[in-house]
Amino acid sequence: MKKKNVTRKELAISVNEKLGVSQRNAAEIVDTVFSTMKDTMVAGESIKLVQFGTLSVRDKAPRRGRNPRTGESMIITKRQMVSFRPSKRLRERLNK
Amino acid sequence: MNKSELIEALAEEMNIPIREAASITNTIIDTMSDALARGESIEIRGFGSFVVKEYESYTGRNPKTGEKIQVSPKKLPFFKVGKDLREQVNKHKE
Incomplete structure (x- = not known):
């Protein structure tokens, strides 16, 4: 059996059903929540949601890599990545 | 934030x-x-996805004392950053 997958649509339905916000508004609000978080991380700032977890933007050091096609050695420049650390509460809920 | x-x-x-x-x-x-x-996944297009990984029980060691311990099965959530967010966050593009 394939596991369910929650998307923006399901989140909007949940906001609509639990809070009575119209479906159209709920969809727009859900989009805004994620675009706000996205803009924050693009600006290099982390997001800490106490009961859920922390999304942080980390620097990855430059390293020596290889072009897989030519085998040529090259320097992979410094880059940023996003990492997620689940809160203690979320980890505990998953293992109940 | x-x-x-x-x-x-x-x-x-x-x-x-x-x-x-x-x-x-x-x-x-x-x-x-x-x-x-x-145990469901979350997928937010352009942002990223959260997936629950399940681990079997295994024998580990206390890194401090070297003592053997039985680690019970556990579930952990993982986040995979979406392509759009990854590219925007990464300002040092070549």
């Missing part, structure tokens, strides 16, 4: 009262936590 700052930004952007923005933000976070607790 913490949750109250996210709520304030949402209230301002959508022109809704703080209280409404707070209950919506909480509902979204709760819905996401509930889904993960049921």
Whole structure:
């Protein structure tokens, strides 16, 4: 059996059903929540949601890599990545 | 940015009262936590996805004492950043 997958649509339905916000508004609000978080991380700032977890933007050091096609050695420049650390509460809920 | 700052930004952007923005933000976070607790995945296009990985029980060692311990099976949530967010966050492109 394939596991369910929650998307923006399901989140909007949940906001609509639990809070009575119209479906159209709920969809727009859900989009805004994620675009706000996205803009924050693009600006290099982390997001800490106490009961859920922390999304942080980390620097990855430059390293020596290889072009897989030519085998040529090259320097992979410094880059940023996003990492997620689940809160203690979320980890505990998953293992109940 | 913490949750109250996210709520304030949402209230301002959508022109809704703080209280409404707070209950919506909480509902979204709760819905996401509930889904993960049921072992479901979350996929937000352009943002990223959360997947629950299940680990079998294994014999590990206490790194400090070297003592053998039995680690019980566990589930952990993982986040994979979406292509769009990854590319935008990565300012040092070649």
